[in-house]
Structures are given as C-alpha cells and as structure tokens.
Amino acid sequence: MKKITIVGAGRVGETTAQILAETELCREIALFDVREDVPEGVALDILQSAPFFKFDGVIHGSNDPRILQDSDLVIITAGFPRQPGMSRADVLESNVRIIDQVTDHMLAYAPNALVLVVSNPVDTLTYRVAQRTGWGRARVFGQAGVLDASRMASFIAQETGFSTRDITTLVLGGHGDTMVPVTRFCTINGVPIAHFLSEERIAAIVERTRKGGAEILALRKNSSAYDAPGAAVATMVDAIVNYRRRVLPCVALLDGEYGERDLAMGVPCILSAHGIESIVELELNAAEHADFAQSAQAVRADIERLRDLS
Numbered sequence: 001m002k003k004i005t006i007v008g009a010g011r012v013g014e015t016t017a018q019i020l021a022e023t024e025l026c027r028e029i030a031l032f033d034v035r036e037d038v039p040e041g042v043a044l045d046i047l048q049s050a051p052f053f054k055f056d057g058v059i060h061g062s063n064d065p066r067i068l069q070d071s072d073l074v075i076i077t078a079g080f081p082r083q084p085g086m087s088r089a090d091v092l093e094s095n096v097r098i099i100d101q102v103t104d105h106m107l108a109y110a111p112n113a114l115v116l117v118v119s120n121p122v123d124t125l126t127y128r129v130a131q132r133t134g135w136g137r138a139r140v141f142g143q144a145g146v147l148d149a150s151r152m153a154s155f156i157a158q159e160t161g162f163s164t165r166d167i168t169t170l171v172l173g174g175h176g177d178t179m180v181p182v183t184r185f186c187t188i189n190g191v192p193i194a195h196f197l198s199e200e201r202i203a204a205i206v207e208r209t210r211k212g213g214a215e216i217l218a219l220r221k222n223s224s225a226y227d228a229p230g231a232a233v234a235t236m237v238d239a240i241v242n243y244r245r246r247v248l249p250c251v252a253l254l255d256g257e258y259g260e261r262d263l264a265m266g267v268p269c270i271l272s273a274h275g276i277e278s279i280v281e282l283e284l285n286a287a288e289h290a291d292f293a294q295s296a297q298a299v300r301a302d303i304e305r306l307r308d309l310s
Contacts, residue, residue, distance in 0.1 A: 001027075001072045001073060002026070003027070003029075003073075004028070004029055004075065005029075005031075005068050005071040005073070005074050005075070006032070006077060007033075007068075007074060007075065007077065008076065008077035009035070009043075010077065012118060012226045013033070013042075013075075016075060016077065016118075016229075016233045017031060017042065017043075019231060019234040020234055021055050021059055024057060025234070025238060026072075027058065029046075029057065029059045030059075030061070031062075031067075032063075032105075033078070035063070039061025040060070041061070043060050044061075065105040068106060068110045070109075070110065071106075072112075072114065073113055073116065074106055074115050075116045075118060075237075076099065076116070076118060076119050076125075077233075078099075080095055080098075081223070091121070092125075092309075095119055095121075095125060096125065096309055098119070099129060100128070100132060103132045103133055104132075107133060114139050114140075114275045116142070116236060116237070117129055118233060122142040122143065122144050122175050123251050123264050123299045123302070124299065124306055126142035130264065137252050137255075138277070141269070141271075141275060142175075142250065142251025142252075142264065143233050144174075144179075144249070144266050145170075145172065145175075145248070145266035145267075146232040147232035148171035148179055148249070149169040149170060149249060150228060150231070151209050152169040152186070152206075156197075160193075166188050166189040167186075167187075168186065169181070169186045170182045170268065171249055172266050173265055173266055173295030174299040176210075177210050177211070178210075178298045179295060180288065180291045181206045181209050182284075182288055184285070236248060239272065240273055240275070243272050244272065245271070245277065246272075247268055247280055250266065250269040250271060252279055254267065257281050258281060258284070263296060263300055264299070265296060267279050
C-alpha cells in the first residue's frame with residue numbers, strides 16, 4: 001500500500017498516524033483536516049519522532065482535500081467528539097454533515113480507495129458512506145469490534161491476572177450500550193473464561209465492556225479515548241496491508257447475515273488486502289441472537305434518524 005490518508009487530525013487521527021508511521025505500514029501518510037495549519041503541525045511533529053523510532057516515509061498534512069488524491073486507504077476519524085453523559089448517537093446530526101463532505105472528497109480524489117470509518121456513531125456513519133458512494137461492503141467498513149474486544153480482553157486480564165497475549169474475545173453488534181460481548185467464544189489460551197470466572201464476574205465484565213468508552217470519557221473529562229482506538233485501527237490496517245486474512249469483528253454491511261439486512265454493524269469478518277473478503281456467520285444461541293437483534297434495532301433507529309436528516 002503506497003498511500004493512506006487519515007481524515008481528521010484530532011487525537012484518534014494523530015495516534016493512528018503515529019502508530020502507522022512507527023510500524024512502517026505505508027510509505028506515505030497524509031493527514032487532512034479543515035482546521036487551519038493543524039494537519040501540517042501534526043504531521044511535522046510525528047515526522048520529527050522518526051530518528052527515535054527509526055522509521056522512514058513521507059508524512060504530510062493539508063487543509064486541501066486534494067491531499068486525498070490516489071489514496072489506497074482512507075481512514076475517517078473526523079467529527080465532533082461526545083462529551084460526558086452523551087451517547088455515541090447524540091453526535092449523529094453533527095457528524096453526518098462532516099461525513100457527507102468527506103465522502104464527496106473521496107469520490108472526487110480517491111475513487112478507488114478502501115474506506116475505514118472510525119467516527120461515531122460508527123455503525124450508522126459506515127452505512128451512510130456506503131450509501132453515498134455506492135461502493136460495496138468489501139470497500140466500506142468500520143472499526144468498533146476490534147476496540148471493544150480489546151477492552152474486554154484487558155478487563156479479563158485485570159480480573160484473572162493472566163497475560164493479555166493468551167486472551168481471545170469477541171464482541172458483536174452495534175458500537176454502543178447494546179453491543180454483544182459473546183462470552184461463549186471468549187477464551188484464555190483456548191480454555192473458556194467460564195472455567196476461571198464466575199457467572200457474576202463475567203456479567204460484570206460484559207457490562208464494563210459495554211460502558212468502556214464512557215468510563216474513559218468520564219475519567220478524562222475533556223477527551224474520549226484515543227490510544228486504544230488508534231491501536232485498533234492500526235491492527236486493521238496491518239491485516240489489510242500485509243494481506244493477513246485475519247478474522248476480526250468489523251462494522252460491515254449486512255445482507256441477510258445474522259437475520260439482518262440494509263444496515264451496518266459489527267460482525268466477524270475476514271479482512272485482507274481486498275478489504276472485507278467475507279462475513280463469518282456464527283450460530284448464535286437464543287439469548288445471543290436476541291441480544292444481537294436488540295442491538296440491530298438500536299442501529300436501525302439511528303439509520304431512520306439519518307434518513308430524516310437527509
């Protein structure tokens with residue numbers, strides 16, 4: 001991959017750019033932001049860390065959307081962050097206008113790019129980008145489940161004392177309070193977490209996972225999370241750039257999978273250089289299916305609001 005453009009030079013965008021630069025996942029990293037001089041400043045700051053982290057490459061920023069020209073991948077982090085007490089859906093009206101403008105820039109300058117949406121509410125905005133571009137789900141997808149699964153894994157590690165390297169978790173559904181951590185598929189080096197934790201402790205971890213972003217927002221007070229989200233985005237980019245064909249929970253357009261269609265939400269996907277190759281459809285039990293359907297209903301409600309805003 002020759003060029004990745006990150007739209008939004010805020011904290012998530014900057015952290016993502018720093019990680020991508022350090023790991024040399026791309027030769028050219030571009031930052032686009034409408035705030036005057038901000039993307040140039042972020043790019044220059046990251047570039048000056050190169051001697052410490054021993055990376056090479058081109059990193060530059062601009063307020064001109066033409067910087068998106070010939071991007072192989074566009075990562076959208078732009079938007080108004082939520083404030084303490086707000087849900088991700090509360091920023092929908094403000095952020096959809098930004099997303100529409102970004103989408104039009106992509107159509108003009110990067111018509112062949114893959115698109116990774118990070119801005120919230122990510123399920124609804126991923127759907128919006130797909131509808132506005134007309135591009136298929138292979139090319140338009142969102143980041144949520146990778147971050148949510150990481151949060152859950154860190155909570156399990158804190159609870160058990162086991163290494164995070166051995167912990168595998170899976171979170172499906174919308175990126176919000178109705179997300180579906182599927183504990184049946186969560187293991188510690190292949191051993192189900194139920195072997196180590198009581199039902200009560202597992203339930204507490206599930207609830208904390210659902211509130212993971214809000215917990216950080218309440219503690220930081222003036223900022224939502226950005227370190228873990230940046231790392232989650234970099235994990236997805238690594239799967240794409242290095243053609244790893246990883247099974248990762250991504251926000252994907254559904255067309256009958258899991259009994260849902262005409263919406264986008266988190267499901268296990270095979271992610272590679274082609275974007276989303278396919279969706280992995282798991283057999284959910286009755287309780288898991290009911291939770292997934294409830295989460296889908298919440299996402300669908302936001303999509304209906306989206307149509308009202310159009």
